[in-house]
Amino acid sequence: MNYQNNDDAQALQEPDDVRERPRRKGIYILPNLFTLAALFGGFYAVVMAMNGRFEQAAIGIFMAAVLDSLDGRVARMTNTQSAFGEQMDSLSDMVSFGAAPALIVYEWALKGLGKAGWIAAFVYCACAALRLARFNTNIGVVDKRYFQGMPSPAAAALIIGFIWVMDDAGMRDAWDLPWLAWSAFGATLYAGLTMVTNVPFYSFKDISFKRSVPFIVIVLIALGIAVINIHPPIVLFALFCVYGLSGYGVYVYRKMKGKPVSVIATSTDEPDEEGLHR
Template sequence: MPQFPRRRPNPIGKAPKKPRFSKFMRQQGADAASKPRPRGIYLLPNAFTTGALFCGFFAIVMAMNQRFEHAAWAIFVAMVLDGLDGRIARLTNTQSEFGAQYDSLSDMVSFGAAPALVIYEWSLRGLGKLGWIAAFVYCAGAALRLARFNTNIEVVDKRFFQGLPSPAAAALVAGFVLMMVDLEVPGISLPWVSWVIALFAGLTMVTNVPFYSFKDVNFRKSVPFIAVFLIALGFALVSIDPPKVLFPIFVAYGISGYIVYFIRLAKGKPVSIVQTEEEPVDQSERR
């Protein structure tokens, strides 16, 4: 019978050679991993940003149609949506540079252009040049505030905002309009009050006055029972008469920054909120 050559046994301690096919597959996997992934746009957080942008545009349209109550409520809805998009992006790990820039552009429409046009159409038109100048100061203040926020986010103490945040400034303007409309007070009778509010909100946005940001509040941490009761009480008070409750709340917030500023000044503490120590920066805050 013909004898076939026997295979030599593997030497002790040496593994058998792997076929070249596995080496080829490993090379293909390495090449695929080294290729940059295509940049996509996350749907969920940007859908909320688009909703906030729509509310800002809707507020402008309603102001042009002299329906100021609808315009003011649209700005408040934009505030809610703007607060949700960033938190949803962080919870779902869908942060992106596109989302951060898109959010800033949406804020400029909803909290910059829309409140300026609403208060101009409602009350400032009768002042002529002084009226539209006050509206422009507010609009320019919102633009500068957003630009500074995007550039200083890595050096500013996250516990405080540098200047009045644009959503709070928009709520101050829209809340005043909403309360006066609810009281059936015509805007033409309060032009100088509207002028002062527009200038105050616009200039406060570009100051260095620190405003508490509530970003250090840990919602996952247990709290006393009284805290939950106070939250429920707050919702109940707002629901009683929203126009008359929301405006004083944002007036108090708008003044709180100056109170903190002068308290720090009196105690000799640094007024600037720029961080002096190196701290890890959460890039997701840019949304």
């Protein structure tokens, strides 16, 4: 009993700055491991492209996209969200889905177009940065069921999927084929500019892995995996082509039905940044 009283007295005598010292915040390992793995996928893709191995570069970007789609879900499911993780995710996305695809498509085809080629690559890279900055700014006001503009992983998959299909067909010197180089030029600009439009793209964020689903859903997932394995380059590229056009389809449909096309769910109290929300 006397020991307890002595401890209480000692605690009362401690300075306020010692007693009120905040605990140091740590970093959650699990979600950030997924983010680092996605970052490695983008870096690996650039290295493979520099060595002329574009198929491996494509695989690196697609793996980065898969891992990027998981890190946020893992963080929410394990209740390990953090401000550090959000910033880390944005930086990883900029490398894997902004700089990496721009460098890969330039190395593969756009360098044969001279100044026009590197301008197209820069436009894509800049649009990826602008899209990520706008996403971080609008995260509190955007309808979570939709993305405002095409998400950067889908834009990267659109470009890299095109490269993968052509490389698989034996067209490895694309920069020496004017028609193919200009096709890559058009795809790069389309993907880049679509990222910064206000066109709504379905986000799939309302799909929960915690809820039970009918048995047929598992069967359809198994069939989907089997279809992808028939010929991964063509199937994946076709899927992302459909997704890359789906936003414009949703936009036209809503316009025809007289429904609002904006994905902004609430108003903002920041008049100086009003242009970001429209």
